Amino acid sequence: MSRQYNFSAGPAALPEDVLRQAQAEMLEWSGAHASVMEISHRGKEFIALAEAAECDLRELLDVPSGYKVLFLQGGATQHFAQIPLNFARREQSVDYVLTGDWSEKAAKEAKPLAKVRIAASSAATNYDRIPPRVEWDLDRDAAYLHITPNETIRGVEFHEIPDAGGVPLIGDVSSTILSRPLDVSRYAMLYAGAQKNIGPSGLVVAIVRDDLLERCPKDIPKILSYAEHAAQGSMLNTPNTWGWYLAGLVFKWVKAQGGVAAMAERNRAKAELLYGYIDASGWYRNPVEKSARSWMNVPFTLPREELDAPFLKESEQAGLLALKGHRAVGGMRASIYNAMPLEGVQALVDFMKDFARRNG
Amino acid sequence: MSRQYNFSAGPAALPEDVLRQAQAEMLEWSGAHASVMEISHRGKEFIALAEAAECDLRELLDVPSGYKVLFLQGGATQHFAQIPLNFARREQSVDYVLTGDWSEKAAKEAKPLAKVRIAASSAATNYDRIPPRVEWDLDRDAAYLHITPNETIRGVEFHEIPDAGGVPLIGDVSSTILSRPLDVSRYAMLYAGAQKNIGPSGLVVAIVRDDLLERCPKDIPKILSYAEHAAQGSMLNTPNTWGWYLAGLVFKWVKAQGGVAAMAERNRAKAELLYGYIDASGWYRNPVEKSARSWMNVPFTLPREELDAPFLKESEQAGLLALKGHRAVGGMRASIYNAMPLEGVQALVDFMKDFARRNG
Numbered sequence: 001m002s003r004q005y006n007f008s009a010g011p012a013a014l015p016e017d018v019l020r021q022a023q024a025e026m027l028e029w030s031g032a033h034a035s036v037m038e039i040s041h042r043g044k045e046f047i048a049l050a051e052a053a054e055c056d057l058r059e060l061l062d063v064p065s066g067y068k069v070l071f072l073q074g075g076a077t078q079h080f081a082q083i084p085l086n087f088a089r090r091e092q093s094v095d096y097v098l099t100g101d102w103s104e105k106a107a108k109e110a111k112p113l114a115k116v117r118i119a120a121s122s123a124a125t126n127y128d129r130i131p132p133r134v135e136w137d138l139d140r141d142a143a144y145l146h147i148t149p150n151e152t153i154r155g156v157e158f159h160e161i162p163d164a165g166g167v168p169l170i171g172d173v174s175s176t177i178l179s180r181p182l183d184v185s186r187y188a189m190l191y192a193g194a195q196k197n198i199g200p201s202g203l204v205v206a207i208v209r210d211d212l213l214e215r216c217p218k219d220i221p222k223i224l225s226y227a228e229h230a231a232q233g234s235m236l237n238t239p240n241t242w243g244w245y246l247a248g249l250v251f252k253w254v255k256a257q258g259g260v261a262a263m264a265e266r267n268r269a270k271a272e273l274l275y276g277y278i279d280a281s282g283w284y285r286n287p288v289e290k291s292a293r294s295w296m297n298v299p300f301t302l303p304r305e306e307l308d309a310p311f312l313k314e315s316e317q318a319g320l321l322a323l324k325g326h327r328a329v330g331g332m333r334a335s336i337y338n339a340m341p342l343e344g345v346q347a348l349v350d351f352m353k354d355f356a357r358r359n360g
Numbered sequence: 361m362s363r364q365y366n367f368s369a370g371p372a373a374l375p376e377d378v379l380r381q382a383q384a385e386m387l388e389w390s391g392a393h394a395s396v397m398e399i400s401h402r403g404k405e406f407i408a409l410a411e412a413a414e415c416d417l418r419e420l421l422d423v424p425s426g427y428k429v430l431f432l433q434g435g436a437t438q439h440f441a442q443i444p445l446n447f448a449r450r451e452q453s454v455d456y457v458l459t460g461d462w463s464e465k466a467a468k469e470a471k472p473l474a475k476v477r478i479a480a481s482s483a484a485t486n487y488d489r490i491p492p493r494v495e496w497d498l499d500r501d502a503a504y505l506h507i508t509p510n511e512t513i514r515g516v517e518f519h520e521i522p523d524a525g526g527v528p529l530i531g532d533v534s535s536t537i538l539s540r541p542l543d544v545s546r547y548a549m550l551y552a553g554a555q556k557n558i559g560p561s562g563l564v565v566a567i568v569r570d571d572l573l574e575r576c577p578k579d580i581p582k583i584l585s586y587a588e589h590a591a592q593g594s595m596l597n598t599p600n601t602w603g604w605y606l607a608g609l610v611f612k613w614v615k616a617q618g619g620v621a622a623m624a625e626r627n628r629a630k631a632e633l634l635y636g637y638i639d640a641s642g643w644y645r646n647p648v649e650k651s652a653r654s655w656m657n658v659p660f661t662l663p664r665e666e667l668d669a670p671f672l673k674e675s676e677q678a679g680l681l682a683l684k685g686h687r688a689v690g691g692m693r694a695s696i697y698n699a700m701p702l703e704g705v706q707a708l709v710d711f712m713k714d715f716a717r718r719n720g
Contacts, residue, residue, distance in 0.1 A: 004393040011601055013398050019387050026383035027376070033364040033681060037560040037606075038373050040682065073433045073562055074583070077597035081581030109581040195598055200397040202433055202562045202600025221441030221469040223434070237437035238555055240562025241371055242602060246397075321393060322400065 005344035008322035009152050009297060010175070011195040013339040018249045029245075036245045041238055050234070053248030060251060060260055061177075063184050063207060068230040070206040071244050076102075076174045076193040079204060080109035083146070083170060083189070086216045086226050088114035092143040095119040095167065097136065099158075100127045100151030101328055106172060107146070119145065127154040129289040133162050144168045144188065144212075150176035150294050152196070152335065153326040155286070157294035161186045168212060175296050177205070178254055179338060180264035188212045194243055196296070197338050199250050203243030254338065263338050270336050270345045271295040277349045283356045301331035307359055308332070318351050320344075365704035368682035369512050369657060370535070371555040373699040378609045389605075396605045401598055410594070413608030420611060420620055421537075423544050423567060428590040430566040431604050436462075436534045436553040439564060440469035443506070443530060443549070446576045446586050448474035452503040455479040455527065457496065459518075460487045460511030461688055466532060467506070479505065487514040489649040493522050504528045504548065504572075510536035510654050512556070512695065513686045515646070517654035521546045528572060535656050537565070538614055539698060540624035548572045554603055556656070557698050559610050563603030614698065623698050630696050630705045631655040637709045643716045661691035667719055668692070678711050680704075 006013040029036035032045050039046055054069045063069060072079075083106075088094050094114045096107040098121035110116050119138050120131040138145065145167045150157040152175045161169075161183060168188030176182075177192040184190065189208045195201035208226055216227035222236060229236050254263060275293055278284045284300045286293065302311060308331065315323050325331040336345055366373040389396035392405050399406055414429045423429060432439075443466075448454050454474045456467040458481035470476050479498050480491040498505065505527045510517040512535045521529075521543060528548030536542075537552040544550065549572055554563035568586055576587035582596060589596050614623060635653055638644045644660045646653065662671060671692065675683050685691040696705055 002393055003387055006394045006398055008394075008398060008400055011397055011399060011401065011598065013394065016387070019395055023383055023386035026386065027363055027379050033362055033679070034366045034368075034373065035379055037371055038366055038368060039371060040368055041371065041561070043682075073435065073438070073600075075433065075597040077583045078433070081583050109583060112579050112581055193598065195397075200600075200602045201401070201598045202603055219472050221472055223437045223441050223469060237435040238371065238553065238561045240433075240560075240600065240603075242560045243562055243600075319393070322403075 002319075004319040004321050005340065005347055006321045007334045007336065007340070007348070009326070009333060009335040010193070011201045012197075012335055012337050014199070014246070015250065015253045015339045018246065018253050021249055022246060037242050039241075041235055041241050046241060049248055050244055053244060053251055056248065056251035056255060057205065060254055061182055061184055061207070066210050067184065068208050068210065068213065070208065070226065070229050071234040071239055071247070072204040072206055072229060073202060073240055074204060075201070076172055076191060076204060077105065077109065079191050079206065080106040081113065082224055082226070083144075084110040084114035085220060085224055087168075087170075087212060088143045089215070092141055093117040093139050095139055095142040095145045097121070097131065097145070097147045097162075098123055099130055099148055099156050100154040102151055102153070102172060102174075103146070103148040106148065114143070117142065122156075126287070127151065127156055128287050128292075130156065130158055130292045136162075138165050138167065140165060140167065142167045144170050146170045146172070148172045150296055152297045153299075153328055155288055155294040155297040155299045155333065156292050157296070159291065168209075175337075178260055178263060179267050179296055181260050194247055196335075197250075199246040200243050203240045203247060205247065266342065267295045267336070267338070270340065270342055271298070273342070273345050273349060274298050274334060274336065277352065281352070281356055283360055284352060296337055297333060297335045299325055299329055299331060299333040305330070310359070311355055314355060315351055318347075320348055320351055362679075364679040364681050365700070365707055366681045367694045367696065367700070367708070369686070369693060369695040370553070371561045372557075372695055372697050374559070374606070375610065375613045375699045378606065378613050381609055382606060397602050399601075401595055401601050406601060409608055410604055413604060413611055416608065416611035416615060417565065420614055421542055421544055421567070426570050427544065428568050428570065428573065430568065430586065430589050431594040431599055431607070432564040432566055432589060433562060433600055434564060435561070436532055436551060436564060437465065437469065439551050439566065440466040441473065442584055442586070443504075444470040444474035445580060445584055447528075447530075447572060448503045449575070452501055453477040453499050455499055455502040455505045457481070457491065457505070457507045458483055459490055459508055459516050460514040462511055462513070462532060462534075463506070463508035466508065474503070477502065482516075486647070487511065487516055488647050488652075490516065490518055490652045496522075498525050498527065500525060500527065502527045504530050506530045506532070508532045510656055512657045513659075513688055515648055515654040515657040515659045515693065516652050517656070519651065528569075535697075538620055538623060539627050539656055541620050554607055556695075557610075559606035560603050563600045563607060565607065626702065627655045627696070627698070630700065630702055631658070633702070633705050633709060634658050634694060634696065637712065641712070641716055643720055644712060656697055657693060657695045659685055659689055659691060659693040665690070670719070671715055674715060675711055678707075680708055680711055
């Protein structure tokens with residue numbers, strides 16, 4: 001056994017306790033005499049699992065009544081398309097705030113389906129900040145306003161939910177959900193690909209306000225309609241049952257850690273440790289404005305590009321996995337989601353110090 | 361440990377060898393120092409896994425060159441919508457042959473997107489047969505002809521691929537893929553939800569001929585375009601990596617069993633044993649025409665409805681799981697996919713004999 005500290009941006013590390021339970025139950029889950037992957041999603045055993053997972057997530061995020069919680073497929077990217085398909089209206093624009101590659105992609109996928117407006121963008125400064133709210137050019141009559149509360153590639157995070165001026169706010173929280181408390185009531189819809197803080201890839205969790213669901217057109221295929229999925233309890237067709245199961249185990253794990261408030265404390269400490277060292281080093285560099293630095297994804301560069309290869313090789317030898325930065329940015333990136341313990345970040349900082357000393 | 365014979369229609373039983381390997385590798389897969397769910401789908405380790413799975417499937421089904429093999433999400437139901445979105449043409453109809461509930465659903469989901477024609481249907485006889493090919497009313501100019509080679513609910517299967525008269529033939533092989541040899545060259549597209557003969561739910565395998573891919577419109581969101589998925593090697597966004605991994609293990613298992621020819625022999629023997637007993641019993645009854653009986657799903661009824669509840673209770677006590685028939689049909693259904701051994705069917709027949717003797 002040599003599991004190592006895994007800084008993968010996603011699919012990302014899962015809590016080891018969760019993996020151990022899944023391992024123990026692989027051949028026989030609960031009293032089913034079969035694995036959880038081998039039973040009907042409509043049977044009472046799986047329905048109980050599904051309901052418990054939803055219930056735990058509602059509790060963790062304190063989801064107000066009047067919101068549906070959905071367990072869907074397709075990755076967040078599919079929902080980049082499904083959101084305008086369901087919620088855009090012919091006469092209205094849909095507004096997007098661009099703070100990195102993922103919000104860009106979300107806007108691009110919406111273009112064939114809606115009148116996309118860019119309400120704000122920090123592209124001009126290489127996505128190193130959140131554009132100040134006062135400079136946003138919002139359309140008061142927009143069908144919705146879309147933001148990406150955390151950008152995994154650039155490592156840029158909204159630390160406050162922006163005022164959407166009365167327009168329904170939709171947030172892609174794939175890489176920040178469950179990392180800290182979240183005021184769901186400020187959003188009309190939240191959605192998250194599971195493969196960072198929730199579970200394995202292939203599952204999407206969506207939290208949608210009832211009034212938004214009323215907009216879903218009746219003349220689209222049912223499988224693309226959020227209202228239909230909501231009406232069928234996310235069982236319009238066979239869901240990703242393994243993903244739903246693992247998500248349920250992760251929710252229980254987060255609760256056992258003390259919930260999202262405790263995760264926030266831990267995540268703040270991890271981020272402060274890593275950014276603190278980067279800034280103090282004078283050698284490594286993170287390009288993001290301090291007020292917008294992500295707690296989850298920390299990109300950093302070395303003083304000279306030719307040091308990247310040895311850094312990656314030696315960090316891997318030191319048991320620190322998947323530190324290579326995204327090809328769009330270069331350098332390194334440490335993704336430090338919920339499942340990464342403080343000790344992992346400390347081990348990374350220790351390695352970085354040593355590497356800088358030897359190569360400085 | 362008390363895994364039992366599992367007759368679930370889907371998500372269905374997986375080969376125990378596959379589950380044991382997944383269990384052993386749950387915390388550390390290959391040399392990754394992490395589970396297969398915790399690594400980047402774009403890293404060389406996962407790419408190698410993905411390519412091996414595709415390669416094994418191509419070998420198993422003898423997929424000709426000129427076809428792309430895709431690993432997608434959304435369940436077959438999502439593809440009920442994606443198929444017309446990608447392949448219908450404004451002026452052309454799309455033809456559907458209805459042989460049960462799943463082909464009905466496929467046609468329904470296509471309606472908002474294309475001019476759907478029903479070329480043939482056995483609804484009038486309660487989907488107890490395949491409508492004879494000579495009676496089909498095909499549109500020679502249809503954009504495609506859609507069939508469902510096996511219907512899980514009614515237990516109706518095409519034992520020969522019908523002549524599509526030059527129209528591109530599309531088949532939903534969710535519940536029959538890998539159960540027997542399949543002449544891929546007769547189809548323009550095949551697709552299958554994984555949760556019967558391939559792996560866990562949340563994964564769809566599609567095999568699409570290149571000329572069909574050229575039809576995909578450029579003005580739809582990329583995530584809904586088969587051509588875009590093909591161009592990106594099914595990694596347009598994060599795929600269901602766990603599903604892909606398990607599918608790869610199942611493909612290796614099928615190869616180790618002797619491939620699809622060996623599976624066909626075994627499946628034929630299982631089906632003959634069960635139908636043979638049902639017919640000989642004079643007590644149980646299967647309503648499907650003999651020439652169209654499914655090798656994978658065997659619905660049967662008891663002489664009196666009030667015997668259903670005791671049959672289900674006692675069969676479960678005897679270690680025979682999930683025999684309840686679909687609510688649309690009633691009675692019982694034994695799904696006997698690849699992972700069900702002959703011994704499981706024998707155990708079912710033994711139980712059925714005993715139950716009939718005691719209640720006859």
